[in-house]
Amino acid sequence: MTPAPETPDLPCTRAESCVIACADTWRDAGEIMVSPFGTIPSLGARLAKSTFSPDLVLTDGEAALMLGAPPIATRPAELVREAAMPYRTVFDVVWSGRRHIMMMASQIDRTGNQNISAIGDHRQPKVQLIGVRGAPGNSVNHPTSYWVPDQTVRTFVEQVDVVSGVGYARAEAAGAGATRFHHIRRVVSNLGVFDFETPDHTMRLRSVHPGVTVEDVVQATGFALSIPDQVPETRLPTPEELDLLRTVLDPGSLRDREVKS
Amino acid sequence: MTDKRTTVDDIVGELRSGMTIGIGGWGSRRKPMAVVRALCRSDLHDLTIVAYGGPDVGLLCATGKVKKVVCGFVTLDSIALDPHWRVARQKGQVEVMEVDEGMFFQGLQAAAWRVPFLPTRAGLGSDVLTINPDLRLVRSPYGADSPFVHDPADADVELVAMPALHLDVALVHTNRADSAGNGQILGPDAFFDPLFLGAADRRFVTTERIVADGTLTDEGPLSAVVIHRLLTDGVAETPGGAHFTANPPDYGRDEPFQKEYAASASDPAAWEAFARSYVEVSEDEYRAHVAERSAS
Numbered sequence: 001m002t003p004a005p006e007t008p009d010l011p012c013t014r015a016e017s018c019v020i021a022c023a024d025t026w027r028d029a030g031e032i033m034v035s036p037f038g039t040i041p042s043l044g045a046r047l048a049k050s051t052f053s054p055d056l057v058l059t060d061g062e063a064a065l066m067l068g069a070p071p072i073a074t075r076p077a078e079l080v081r082e083a084a085m086p087y088r089t090v091f092d093v094v095w096s097g098r099r100h101i102m103m104m105a106s107q108i109d110r111t112g113n114q115n116i117s118a119i120g121d122h123r124q125p126k127v128q129l130i131g132v133r134g135a136p137g138n139s140v141n142h143p144t145s146y147w148v149p150d151q152t153v154r155t156f157v158e159q160v161d162v163v164s165g166v167g168y169a170r171a172e173a174a175g176a177g178a179t180r181f182h183h184i185r186r187v188v189s190n191l192g193v194f195d196f197e198t199p200d201h202t203m204r205l206r207s208v209h210p211g212v213t214v215e216d217v218v219q220a221t222g223f224a225l226s227i228p229d230q231v232p233e234t235r236l237p238t239p240e241e242l243d244l245l246r247t248v249l250d251p252g253s254l255r256d257r258e259v260k261s
Numbered sequence: 262m263t264d265k266r267t268t269v270d271d272i273v274g275e276l277r278s279g280m281t282i283g284i285g286g287w288g289s290r291r292k293p294m295a296v297v298r299a300l301c302r303s304d305l306h307d308l309t310i311v312a313y314g315g316p317d318v319g320l321l322c323a324t325g326k327v328k329k330v331v332c333g334f335v336t337l338d339s340i341a342l343d344p345h346w347r348v349a350r351q352k353g354q355v356e357v358m359e360v361d362e363g364m365f366f367q368g369l370q371a372a373a374w375r376v377p378f379l380p381t382r383a384g385l386g387s388d389v390l391t392i393n394p395d396l397r398l399v400r401s402p403y404g405a406d407s408p409f410v411h412d413p414a415d416a417d418v419e420l421v422a423m424p425a426l427h428l429d430v431a432l433v434h435t436n437r438a439d440s441a442g443n444g445q446i447l448g449p450d451a452f453f454d455p456l457f458l459g460a461a462d463r464r465f466v467t468t469e470r471i472v473a474d475g476t477l478t479d480e481g482p483l484s485a486v487v488i489h490r491l492l493t494d495g496v497a498e499t500p501g502g503a504h505f506t507a508n509p510p511d512y513g514r515d516e517p518f519q520k521e522y523a524a525s526a527s528d529p530a531a532w533e534a535f536a537r538s539y540v541e542v543s544e545d546e547y548r549a550h551v552a553e554r555s556a557s
Contacts, residue, residue, distance in 0.1 A: 063449035086449070086450040086452070087452055088452075089454060093364075095381075117388070125350055128343050128346065131314075131333055132334075132387065133334045134363060136361040136389050137364065138382070163388040165387075166386035171385075172386040176414050176415075176419075180384065261322065
């Protein structure tokens with residue numbers, strides 16, 4: 001992939017565009033648990049909760065619900081907790097559907113299958129990954145989105161090696177038990193935002209981040225994307241959002257470690 | 262009341278090669294590491310380990326004790342993937358039954374409730390069903406004309422039949438316990454420890470400290486005594502028994518030690534040194550070596 005062109009005149013960094021894209025994923029979500037994986041999704045969730053989605057429920061990453069939307073670098077001892085949320089209770093929430101997770105994906109494909117289990121033959125993988133974790137259950141029980149901080153033809157692939165999170169074609173083949181609560185809302189990458197709002201539920205380019213071209217995205221995608229005639233840019237942060245992000249939520253710029261500007 | 266106090270050596274003495282052993286905790290948190298270390302030193306082999314996997318799984322794989330692992334992941338939390346697990350998998354040294362974390366929970370629950378399976382959506386459409394070809398689906402017997410169907414989409418619905426994960430032995434670690442086998446977890450999450458015990462034929466608790474019967478309420482709230490004595494056959498006092506995993510409020514994860522453990526996976530000389538100091542030694546020697554290490 002060619003590096004993004006220098007765009008010194010942009011009002012925000014690439015990482016900040018990614019935060020905004022993640023935050024918008026939870027706009028109007030109401031009172032649900034948001035489980036963001038990665039620094040930028042975590043910042044997006046905190047930004048959304050601080051502004052347009054105040055009823056969101058966030059955990060402390062351990063076994064409790066966390067009050068408010070504290071800065072990303074807050075030490076665990078300084079967090080204020082509002083309720084207990086041990087893992088056993090997390091499954092109650094997952095299976096109730098009152099949750100929207102944003103997982104990462106080592107591979108994601110055209111119909112929205114995600115792989116975090118293994119690269120190669122599962123019996124003896126070329127590369128062992130973290131494991132399917134809760135991805136199979138999450139994806140058929142409540143809205144699911146994905147975050148890919150390094151979009152390339154190796155992460156956006158025609159077909160993933162081990163289906164962990166379930167995509168549209170697989171869910172449909174599995175029947176009503178799988179499709180009833182299945183919804184992949186968004187895929188956010190370092191280059192743009194994607195959804196599955198096409199007649200056959202294959203991946204569509206929804207917006208490109210400022211400074212990225214449609215051609216950049218195509219070059220970094222290992223399958224045929226659905227591309228509308230007009231591809232909008234990911235919206236810019238408002239001045240208030242940008243100030244909140246830079247001075248309150250992430251003054252140490254941890255976001256830049258996940259996505260370089 | 263039966264005094265269930267025992268020792269780690271006596272617990273391991275009861276185990277046999279080929280057994281299915283459930284290990285409590287989650288990732289690199291409150292793992293019964295003193296018993297895991299004793300397992301690593303033993304002559305046992307061909308074990309099936311059932312766990313929300315952490316360094317318990319990694320160490321047992323690295324010492325060649327494991328035939329098969331049932332898990333949804335093997336993580337060290339602050340290190341995403343246990344490198345010893347990575348090596349064992351990429352070399353094809355262990356079999357794996359990899360399932361969704363929630364399916365795993367339901368498998369333990371089914372065993373504890375003595376039913377052969379529990380239905381779930383988790384797993385539908387995923388490769389969990391293709392990499393585990395023995396898993397089966399079950400069709401709901403309640404059709405559209407049934408008075409019990411709340412939503413028409415659930416009529417005759419097909420779900421995963423998660424089989425009971427029956428355990429020969431369960432091993433868990435608590436902050437406190439009494440000699441009758443009641444166990445108290447003072448950290449923020451009991452994880453699935455009571456279910457591991459419920460799913461097993463023989464049930465062992467190791468603990469930081471055994472206190473006099475009836476005095477667990479001096480240590481913390483009664484609601485933290487989530488393991489009652491109907492769930493336990495033996496309890497062994499093992500101070501530091503979860504080291505190097507996190508066991509709040511008694512101690513946090515020993516991150517420098519964990520880094521050394523993780524680094525030993527990619528270098529045979531480093532593994533030899535690690536094993537000499539921390540595996541091929543008694544628990545007392547282990548504790549002495551850990552103390553020396555922290556002091557240096």
